[in-house]
Amino acid sequence: MMNAMLPPLSIRGRLLEIPVVQGGMGVGISRYRLAGSVAAAGGMGTLAAQGLGNVSTLPVPEGTVRLRKRDDPHGWDALEQETRAAVELAGGRGVVAVNVMVAISHYARLVQAAVAGGAQAIVSGAGVPLDLPGIVGDADVALVPIVSSPRALKLLCRHWKEFHHGRQPDAVVVEGPLAGGHLGFRREDLERPENQLEELLPRIVEEGRKWGEFPVIAAGGVWDHADATRLLSLGAGAVQLGTRFVITDECDVAPFYKELLLRTQRQQITIVDSPVGMPARVIRTALIERFENGDYPGFKCHYQCLETCVAEKVHYCIADHLIDAARGDANGFFFVGANGYRCREILPVSQLMQRLSAGEPGV
Ligand SMILES: Cc1cc2nc3c(=O)[nH]c(=O)nc-3n(C[C@H](O)[C@H](O)[C@H](O)COP(=O)(O)O)c2cc1C
Secondary structure (H helix, E strand, O other): OOOOOOOOEEEOOEEEOOOEEEOOOOOOOOOHHHHHHHHHOOOEEEEEOOOHHHHOOOOOOOOOOOOEOOEOHHHHHHHHHHHHHHHHHHOOOOEEEEEOOOOEOOHHHHHHHHHHOOOOEEEEOOOOOOOHHHHHOOOOOEEEEEEOOHHHHHHHHHHHHHHOOOOOOOOEEEEOOOOOEEOOOOHHHOOOHHHOHHHHHHHHHHHHHOOOOOOEEEEOOOOOHHHHHHHHHOOOOEEEEOHHHHOEOOOOOOHHHHHHHHHOOHHHEEEEEOOOOOEEEEEOOHHHHHHHOOOOOOOOOOOOOEOOOOHHHOOOOHHHHHHHHHOOOOOOOOEOOOOHHHOOOOEOHHHHHHHHHHOOOOO
16 A cells, blocks of 8 residues: 655745655754755755854855854854755755754844845744744744743743734744753653653644644654654644754765764663753763763863853863764764664665655555
8 A cells, every 4th residue: 555645734835845844953963965955855954053163064264163152253154154055955945944042152143144044944942932033023934943842832922922013933843852962851751651742742733723823843753654644643734853864865964973873772872961951862972971970071161152051060062072973073972863773774865755755665
C-alpha cells in the first residue's frame, strides 16, 4: 500500500509543499546551505543566528573569527549575508526562517539583521518572545514562537494582543522533551507523561484555537513519515526535525560530526545541565565524561553570548564547545535528539524531504 503524502501547509501566505521544518541548530550547524536547500525542497529551513560570525563560510568582513564581547557587528553582518544567501538558494520556494533565541545578547539587533537579509520567518524560543512584534515592526515576516506549555502560549498571545495591536503568532513550534540541544523543561520534568509531545501537542492546539488560526509545528524525536503522520493526526500542521538534518549533504558541519552520529549508540545519548540554565541532550564523549566527574579545565569568556551568563559562575563556555563540535573537534559538545542513535546514512536534503513526505523506500 502506498503511503499518503503529507498535506501542504501555508504560513503567513507562503506555501510549504511539504509540511516539514528543519529546526534552527546553533552554533553554526544550520547555515545558509542547509536552510536554503530545505526551503528549495518545499519545506521551512531555519538558520540559527547565534555565533554565525564565527563559522560562516561566506566572505564576511574582517575580524569575524571571534565575536567581540558585548560588541558584535560581525555576528549580525554574517547573519544578514547568510540569510540573503539562503533566500537566494531557496529560489522562491518554501520558507526561509531564522532562529534567534530570546536569551541571546543583541536579540533585537539579530532579529533586525535577519529581517534585513530577507528572512520570511523569525523563530524564537529559550524565553518567551514578548517583544518580537515590536522589533520587526511592519516587516512582512512570520513570527513563530517556540513554546513548551499551553501556559507559555497563553501568556504570549495575551501579551501580544494587549501590547502589539492584536498581533498573533503565524505559527508556533511545540518542542517536546525528546528534542536535541537545550530543552524547555526542568530535568526532573522531562519524563512526566503530560510533557511528552503526544500529550502536549493537543493541549497546545486547543490553547492556540482560543487566540487564532495559526498552525502548530510539532518537534522533538520526530524521525520519519509515520511519526509525522501520527503528529498531524493529533492536530499538528507540520513537524520539525533537527538531528536528521545534521546528517544531510548540505549541512555544513565538519564530517566528524556526521560520522559520530552514524556510530552513536542509544546509551551514549545523555542529558547535561548546561550553563544556559537548562538541561541539554548531547552525545556522551570523553569531554562530557570529564565534566560529569567535575573536572573542568577553566575558560575565558570571549562573547557574553547570553545576556545573563556570568562567566565566573559557570564551569565552562557552551558556545566554545558548540563551535568546536561544528568544526569537528572531538572535544566539542555534540547536541543530538533522543532518537539520534537511529542515524544510518547521509542523504541529500531533497531525498530526506521526499522520504518524510511519502515514506522510506520499501516501507
Ligand atoms: C545540533 C542541534 C542544535 C540545536 N540548536 C538549537 C538552537 O540553536 N536553537 C533552538 O531553538 N533549537 C535548537 N535545536 C533544536 C532543534 O531545532 C529541533 O527542534 C530539535 O532538534 C528537534 O528534535 P530532533 O533532533 O529529535 O529532531 C538544536 C538541535 C540540535 C540537534
